[in-house]
Amino acid sequence: MTNKTAVAQRTERVVLRAEAVWKSYDDGAIRVLNDVDFAAVAGQTVALCGPSGCGKSTLLHLLGGLDAPDRGRVCINRKELNHSSNMLHMLRHEVGFVFQLHNLIPDLTLEENCLIPTVAAGIDRKTARARLQQLAERTGLSHRLGHRIQKLSGGERQRTALCRALMNRPKILLADEPTGSLDERTSAVVFDLLLEMVATEGLTLVMATHDRGLAERCDRLVEMHDGRIIESRTE
Amino acid sequence: MIFFKLILTNLRRHRIRTLISIAGIAFSVAAMLTIVTVLQGAIGMFSGILSSDSEIIVFERNVSDLFFSNVPAGAVQDMAGWPMVRNADPVLFGIVSSEDHPIITCFGVTAADARIRKATWMQGDRANFAQHDDDVVLGERAAEFLSATLGSQVQIGHGTFHVIGIVKTANGFEDGGVFMPLASAQTFFHKEGTSSVVTIKLRNKDDATAFKQLVKVKYKNLIALEDQEFTRSYSQFKILKATAWAVGGCGLLLGGLGVANTMIMSVFTRIREIAILRVSGFSNPQIAAMIFGESALVSILGAAAGLSIGTCFLWLLKLIPALHGYVDVSIQPAVVGIVIVLAFLTGVAGAFYPALYAMRIRAVEALRFE
Numbered sequence: 165m166t167n168k169t170a171v172a173q174r175t176e177r178v179v180l181r182a183e184a185v186w187k188s189y190d191d192g193a194i195r196v197l198n199d200v201d202f203a204a205v206a207g208q209t210v211a212l213c214g215p216s217g218c219g220k221s222t223l224l225h226l227l228g229g230l231d232a233p234d235r236g237r238v239c240i241n242r243k244e245l246n247h248s249s250n251m252l253h254m255l256r257h258e259v260g261f262v263f264q265l266h267n268l269i270p271d272l273t274l275e276e277n278c279l280i281p282t283v284a285a286g287i288d289r290k291t292a293r294a295r296l297q298q299l300a301e302r303t304g305l306s307h308r309l310g311h312r313i314q315k316l317s318g319g320e321r322q323r324t325a326l327c328r329a330l331m332n333r334p335k336i337l338l339a340d341e342p343t344g345s346l347d348e349r350t351s352a353v354v355f356d357l358l359l360e361m362v363a364t365e366g367l368t369l370v371m372a373t374h375d376r377g378l379a380e381r382c383d384r385l386v387e388m389h390d391g392r393i394i395e396s397r398t399e
Numbered sequence: 400m401i402f403f404k405l406i407l408t409n410l411r412r413h414r415i416r417t418l419i420s421i422a423g424i425a426f427s428v429a430a431m432l433t434i435v436t437v438l439q440g441a442i443g444m445f446s447g448i449l450s451s452d453s454e455i456i457v458f459e460r461n462v463s464d465l466f467f468s469n470v471p472a473g474a475v476q477d478m479a480g481w482p483m484v485r486n487a488d489p490v491l492f493g494i495v496s497s498e499d500h501p502i503i504t505c506f507g508v509t510a511a512d513a514r515i516r517k518a519t520w521m522q523g524d525r526a527n528f529a530q531h532d533d534d535v536v537l538g539e540r541a542a543e544f545l546s547a548t549l550g551s552q553v554q555i556g557h558g559t560f561h562v563i564g565i566v567k568t569a570n571g572f573e574d575g576g577v578f579m580p581l582a583s584a585q586t587f588f589h590k591e592g593t594s595s596v597v598t599i600k601l602r603n604k605d606d607a608t609a610f611k612q613l614v615k616v617k618y619k620n621l622i623a624l625e626d627q628e629f630t631r632s633y634s635q636f637k638i639l640k641a642t643a644w645a646v647g648g649c650g651l652l653l654g655g656l657g658v659a660n661t662m663i664m665s666v667f668t669r670i671r672e673i674a675i676l677r678v679s680g681f682s683n684p685q686i687a688a689m690i691f692g693e694s695a696l697v698s699i700l701g702a703a704a705g706l707s708i709g710t711c712f713l714w715l716l717k718l719i720p721a722l723h724g725y726v727d728v729s730i731q732p733a734v735v736g737i738v739i740v741l742a743f744l745t746g747v748a749g750a751f752y753p754a755l756y757a758m759r760i761r762a763v764e765a766l767r768f769e
Contacts, residue, residue, distance in 0.1 A: 230678065231763045256680035263766065267675045271408045276401055283401045284680035
């Protein structure tokens with residue numbers, strides 16, 4: 165295999181790419197990302213590490229289409245995120261989000277929370293329920309489907325958030341400090357589950373975390389500082 | 400289902416606020432229904448007086464109120480002789496007062512008038528009407544509040560009259576009124592030789608246009624209108640209808656502001672939740688549909704409650720003896736339809752700004768919002 169072919173094959177497998185991305189807030193007063201290049205290949209788990217305010221979350225938001233860069237471009241599966249309908253399609257079918265706070269709707273049940281993305285995507289009820297049943301079994305939440313969010317423990321809530329993120333079978337999972345609000349033991353359990361789900365679903369995971377222990381369990385660790393990627397190493 | 404659950408959940412979360420909004424719409428709808436129905440009923444009754452067994456009404460052109468209209472007796476006699484006319488009944492309207500009642504409507508009519516012919520004579524004999532100048536026939540309710548029976552002397556205005564009959568009619572105005580012989584009424588109201596209107600019954604209804612044209616040619620200061628035309632064009636009716644809808648509309652506007660307030664608060668207190676929906680793939684139209692769905696539900700519940708309250712209120716009005724016959728409380732389906740549509744539109748309009756605000760929520764910023 166020539167070098168050219170190897171590069172071409174690697175390029176083909178890239179599912180998530182940010183090219184020369186800049187982002188600032190308050191009319192440029194706060195510069196968060198400075199000329200960032202990032203790529204993740206299919207099935208890879210990537211940890212974004214760095215101190216608070218270094219731009220990890222902002223990069224995740226740009227990669228998921230929740231926000232637009234000031235300059236540069238973001239591509240998911242080679243399609244550039246450049247207009248709202250495109251972003252909406254990505255949010256519905258290509259990308260799933262898990263946040264530090266579970267961000268579930270407290271008045272709804274676990275089941276109803278998980279079905280929300282399927283309502284947005286117009287997936288029929290039967291298919292959605294079957295998918296939920298499958299995910300609930302794998303995350304150990306089958307017995308909690310009818311329970312309201314207030315009745316769930318922190319770990320269960322985060323597992324519910326994971327189920328919700330995976331309902332529409334995304335190919336990319338973006339996680340912003342997914343275990344940041346959990347105690348050490350629960351954090352380990354949830355992260356194990358996250359990695360297991362990523363493996364079984366064949367997902368690409370990009371995760372922002374402060375936890376070096378968790379980061380080192382990923383395929384790749386990307387170090388950020390002051391809005392720049394300063395180091396990227398494969399474990 | 401989940402979408403509807405989201406709508407219900409949002410409304411249930413602040414129950415008192417939701418109930419106040421529903422109450423706002425409900426009382427607005429009830430007020431509109433009551434006012435419009437009562438006034439429509441009143442207009443219907445007044446139209447009924449004019450169109451009693453007739454198709455056309457003739458009165459003086461450009462008068463603001465029929466009480467000020469003068470139709471010369473000569474014109475009445477002339478019209479009665481026209482070949483297409485079966486009956487031409489002059490009616491003189493007047494307002495008098497008695498000791499306890501500031502307003503009593505008087506009808507100066509001939510013995511042949513349909514109001515006298517078609518009424519149910521509870522006491523007295525129709526054959527005795529207009530035999531003497533001081534004879535009057537009282538409507539049943541007028542007899543009641545004047546405490547009069549057959550043969551009584553009653554004080555009406557500055558005159559004393561002899562009651563020769565008591566009649567029952569379906570029309571509240573007539574039932575609370577006094578029927579005088581036309582000539583007596585003309586003298587009493589100083590309108591000798593004139594009547595307020597002439598009601599015309601044609602031999603053939605198809606001759607209406609020809610009759611109106613003839614009046615137009617022969618009597619420049621008179622106008623002839625078919626009953627429905629009159630109801631549509633009479634300025635007093637138009638003012639009453641406009642007032643009713645305006646008052647009701649103001650009520651609904653207030654109700655709509657209540658909905659707007661509720662929806663604004665509802666959106667402001669769940670910015671984060673809307674952001675979650677965005678991250679879950681909800682589009683702008685889906686977010687807007689949720690907000691409009693909430694306001695529509697509030698409006699529909701409010702309209703349903705308002706229709707019930709309004710109907711009960713009208714039913715209570717009907718039970719008040721003093722209003723007996725004066726309030727026609729039969730609710731017109733068109734009025735119900737218009738009220739429901741207006742309530743719905745008001746609710747939707749109230750959700751316009753909140754929906755716009757919700758659509759502008761940026762998930763990234765909102766998820767930072769604690």
